[in-house]
Amino acid sequence: MSETLQKVIGETLQKPQALLTGEWALFLDIDGTLLEHAEHPDAVSVSDELRSLLQGLDLKLNGAVAFITGRSVAAVDQLFQPLKLRAAGLYGLEHRLLPDDDVEVADEPADIAALADEIEAELGRGAYIERKGRVLAIHTRAAPHLLPRATQLVEQALAVLPKGYRVVPGNAGVELLPLEAAKGAAIRRFMDIAPFAGRRPVFLGDDTSDENGFEAVNDAGGISIRVKPPAHTTAQYGLAGVAETLAWLRGQL
């Protein structure tokens, strides 16, 4: 274990009680943080152990736990069923502020179906095009050589998309997001309401798209934790991988 990581984990573990008191709000990325990456987005599965860990944390923190994910809330529910938590999906284009509430969706999607079709036709079967309304994910895990071309295609598409669309590197792929899709804003939205308001936010994530969330919790005096941290991250702390993240979370129960 690197010295930095040791220090980071040591610091975090020095205050476990603090995480257990009512002062914390916990925000969780899913893929690469709670779940190991799989070859295809539909190939991941959630263990009963993970479900009960999350349920336990939710109880412990009086409901101040939310998924902050690039997946849609419907996809998250499907994955974690029967567990339902508060959630922001599609990088904050969707919010479910209470576990049993309806999902609030930001404005009607721009029609990017035609663009998705064009990219799919150009890249062929090696790439998987995930259509998420206003968000488009191009997965190249099964054909890494397609990533540069996929990135080029989505960058070119910016010229014809509504203002504010941007390209964000994914994990073994690339995503095209509208302006309002940002994890930091999603976290701030929760922090304005009960039971999150007045607590210190903790956010765990593993991707470039999570950096915006780290900035938001840093600004709010919270704790940002990047799983498998790269050299450059705005996160204050790091955890080595999914297994270590789950162990750390179990330690907070």
Ligand SMILES: O=P(O)(O)OC[C@H]1O[C@H](O[C@H]2O[C@H](CO)[C@@H](O)[C@H](O)[C@H]2O)[C@H](O)[C@@H](O)[C@@H]1O
């Ligand atoms: O914000 P997250 O919860 O981390 O979601 C980010 C994206 O995760 C999924 O894609 C990634 O995980 C897949 C399963 O391991 C993997 O096959 C893919 O290569 C990864 O990029 C999901 O499919 C996307 O919609 C999310 O935006």
